Amino acid sequence: MRRVRTFILASASPARRRLLTHAGIDPQVVVSGVDESVIEAGDAATLAGTLAALKARAVLASVTTTDALVLGCDSVLAFDGEILGKPGSAGEATARWKAMRGRSGVLHTGHCLIDVATGEAAEAVVATTVHFAEPDDDEIAAYVASGEPLEVAGAFTIDGLGGAFVAGIEGDHTNVVGLSVPTLRLLLARLGVPITSLWTRGRMDP
Numbered sequence: 001m002r003r004v005r006t007f008i009l010a011s012a013s014p015a016r017r018r019l020l021t022h023a024g025i026d027p028q029v030v031v032s033g034v035d036e037s038v039i040e041a042g043d044a045a046t047l048a049g050t051l052a053a054l055k056a057r058a059v060l061a062s063v064t065t066t067d068a069l070v071l072g073c074d075s076v077l078a079f080d081g082e083i084l085g086k087p088g089s090a091g092e093a094t095a096r097w098k099a100m101r102g103r104s105g106v107l108h109t110g111h112c113l114i115d116v117a118t119g120e121a122a123e124a125v126v127a128t129t130v131h132f133a134e135p136d137d138d139e140i141a142a143y144v145a146s147g148e149p150l151e152v153a154g155a156f157t158i159d160g161l162g163g164a165f166v167a168g169i170e171g172d173h174t175n176v177v178g179l180s181v182p183t184l185r186l187l188l189a190r191l192g193v194p195i196t197s198l199w200t201r202g203r204m205d206p
């Protein structure tokens with residue numbers, strides 16, 4: 001069994017950091033600085049996987065602790081034949097919601113976990129189908145005015161204000177937030193690290 005001292009999250013995402021801490025893992029955050037705009041791919045899953053690996057490897061290059069793991073992630077929404085990241089403006093967020101309401105999309109999150117000691121990588125892209133509710137124009141306007149949709153891939157959150165406009169999902173909830181925790185357990189196992197060995201605290205307060 002591999003015992004690892006340091007878990008590095010190669011992401012600026014507060015949502016991903018929160019998911020890890022709730023899962024009992026206390027990550028060090030090292031933002032990759034990868035320019036996502038320069039990467040293109042034919043489909044959402046390939047793009048998410050490619051960007052996750054780029055982020056993890058960019059941070060790996062700066063890591064000196066050998067007793068560490070580095071996790072990179074990237075989330076994109078596949079909707080209506082398009083690959084959607086964060087909306088570029090309030091107008092785009094509004095247009096997206098008027099198109100998405102009452103319909104479904106697939107949120108793909110790429111994961112790349114690298115063992116610094118061996119260089120071995122365990123990777124997975126996870127898809128969750130998201131069924132959107134039917135917010136009216138005033139609700140969309142209020143949501144866009146909150147600023148939240150501009151900060152997140154797909155212009156929605158499932159665990160924030162946007163949760164009111166998600167009618168249901170098929171698949172892993174944490175994957176929609178930005179990091180699939182059950183998939184992380186499997187990636188860690190592939191590298192010989194039980195997720196329970198990374199727990200830094202006892203059970204959550206109920």
Ligand SMILES: Nc1nc2c(ncn2[C@H]2C[C@H](O)[C@@H](COP(=O)(O)OP(=O)(O)OP(=O)(O)O)O2)c(=O)[nH]1
Binds near residue numbers: 012
């Ligand atoms: N809280 C929350 N955040 C979400 C949700 N869906 C997407 N996001 C956030 C997570 C990520 O911060 C962001 C997805 O964009 P990226 O995968 O490019 O990550 P980001 O640019 O934030 O950070 P990074 O590139 O990893 O340093 O959207 C959600 O349902 N809930």
